[in-house]
Amino acid sequence: MSSLAAIFNVPSTRSEFDAWGFAHAAHHRDINRKIFELGGGSLIEFVLDPINPDDTGAWLYQHQAMHAQMDAALGIEGYDLLEANFKDPNELSGWIWLHAQEHYQAAGLLGIG
Secondary structure (H helix, E strand, O other): OOOHHHHHOOOOOHHHHHHHHHHHHHHHHHHHHHHHHOOOOOOOOOOOOOOOOOOOHHHHHHHHHHHHHHHHHHOOOOOOOOOOOOOOHHHHHHHHHHHHHHHHHHHHHHOOO
């Protein structure tokens, strides 16, 4: 099982970003697994780890697609997570917060950490 708390951490170094990416991808896998186990179908999964903070274009699109599926399956009103400059600490912090809120809602609905 992954750790929801790790998704709220705002990385400031490359190693922290790598750790965040790993925990984040694991949490998506846990969410997808639980939705499947509860009869909600099989959601498409993209490779989310590792993340290249210097080239996030495809990653952001694929990640948004995963959130759209998750949100639809769980009835969550999500956010637009397509726009993010991971090199700007303020923008990254805001993106992490909005993003983590969706994971928090999903975790609560599914009874996972």
